[in-house]
Amino acid sequence: MARCKRSLRHSSTKGPSVLVPVGIVVILSFNKHMLAIRQVARAALHLILPPLCSSCQTPVSTPHAFCHTCWGAMQRIDGAVCVQCGIPFPSPVLEGEKCIHCSADEPAYTHVRAAATYDDLSRALVLRLKHADQTDLIPSLGQLMLSCGASLLMQADLLVPVPLHYTRLIRRQFNQSALLARWLAEKTNKAVATQILVRHRATKTQGHKKRTERFKNVRDAFSVHEQAPPLIKNKNILLIDDVMTTGATLHECAKTLLQAGALGVNGLVLARVALAE
Known part of the structure; x- marks a missing residue:
C-alpha cells in the first residue's frame, strides 16, 4: 500500500490519511480519460x-x-419547505418552520434545498446518469439545481461534492455529484474542490434502511484530506449531491467540514424523498 500523495492546490487542515493502492490511482486515472472520450463522442453525436x-x-x-410534457410532469420543489432540511410541507402555513426531525435533532448543515422530489421521473434520470454513463444529462440536471439553489450558490465560497469511496468510484468510473458540482461552479464562477472531503470508509448502500440505521451507517465515514486547503476555515461551503432521503450523509459531511474549521455548511441536491421516514 502506498499513501496517495496527490497534493491540493491550497494548504492543509489536519485529517486522517487516506491509503490508496498505487494501482487504484492508475485505474482511476484511466477511467477519467475513458469518460472524457465518451463525453467527446456524445458531444459530436449531438x-x-x-x-x-x-x-x-x-x-x-x-x-x-426538457420537453413541455416532461417539464410539466417534473415535481419541482418550490412551495413551503422545512427551513433547514428543505423537505416539502403540505401547507404553505408552515413556511419558515422546521420539520419534526430537524426540530428534534438539529442537523449539522444550516440549509438544504432540493430541485425536485424523488419520484419516477427524477429517479429514472438519476439512474441513467449514475448507471448508464449518460453524463450528457449534467447540463439539464444542473440547470434544475441552479434555478432552485440560486441563493445558496450566491452565499457559497466553495462547492464540495459528496465523495464516493474509491472502490465505488472505480466501479462507476465517475462521481456524479462531482460532475454536477463542476458544472454549477462553471456557471456561477465559484470555486469547486473535489478532493477536500474524503469517504474513507466504504459504507453499505443506504437503500431500504430506516432513518436511524442510515445515520449509523455513515457515522464517521468521512474525513478532511490531510492537505485540505485553508479556505475551509471560516468559509461557507455548499455540499452538492444527487439524491437526499433523510439527510444523514449531508449531516455527516457537514459535521466533518465544520470540525475542520468551516464557518457554515449548506447543501444543494438534485432530488429528495418528499416524505420523511
Missing part, C-alpha cells in the same frame, strides 16, 4: 442529430432541455 428531451427523448428546440 452536433449531428437534432436535440432531444433529456427525459423522453422527443425532439426539442434547445439542447440539454
Whole structure:
C-alpha cells in the first residue's frame, strides 16, 4: 500500500490519511480519460442529430432541455419547505418552520434545498446518469439545481461534492455529484474542490434502511484530506449531491467540514424523498 500523495492546490487542515493502492490511482486515472472520450463522442453525436428531451427523448428546440410534457410532469420543489432540511410541507402555513426531525435533532448543515422530489421521473434520470454513463444529462440536471439553489450558490465560497469511496468510484468510473458540482461552479464562477472531503470508509448502500440505521451507517465515514486547503476555515461551503432521503450523509459531511474549521455548511441536491421516514 502506498499513501496517495496527490497534493491540493491550497494548504492543509489536519485529517486522517487516506491509503490508496498505487494501482487504484492508475485505474482511476484511466477511467477519467475513458469518460472524457465518451463525453467527446456524445458531444459530436449531438452536433449531428437534432436535440432531444433529456427525459423522453422527443425532439426539442434547445439542447440539454426538457420537453413541455416532461417539464410539466417534473415535481419541482418550490412551495413551503422545512427551513433547514428543505423537505416539502403540505401547507404553505408552515413556511419558515422546521420539520419534526430537524426540530428534534438539529442537523449539522444550516440549509438544504432540493430541485425536485424523488419520484419516477427524477429517479429514472438519476439512474441513467449514475448507471448508464449518460453524463450528457449534467447540463439539464444542473440547470434544475441552479434555478432552485440560486441563493445558496450566491452565499457559497466553495462547492464540495459528496465523495464516493474509491472502490465505488472505480466501479462507476465517475462521481456524479462531482460532475454536477463542476458544472454549477462553471456557471456561477465559484470555486469547486473535489478532493477536500474524503469517504474513507466504504459504507453499505443506504437503500431500504430506516432513518436511524442510515445515520449509523455513515457515522464517521468521512474525513478532511490531510492537505485540505485553508479556505475551509471560516468559509461557507455548499455540499452538492444527487439524491437526499433523510439527510444523514449531508449531516455527516457537514459535521466533518465544520470540525475542520468551516464557518457554515449548506447543501444543494438534485432530488429528495418528499416524505420523511
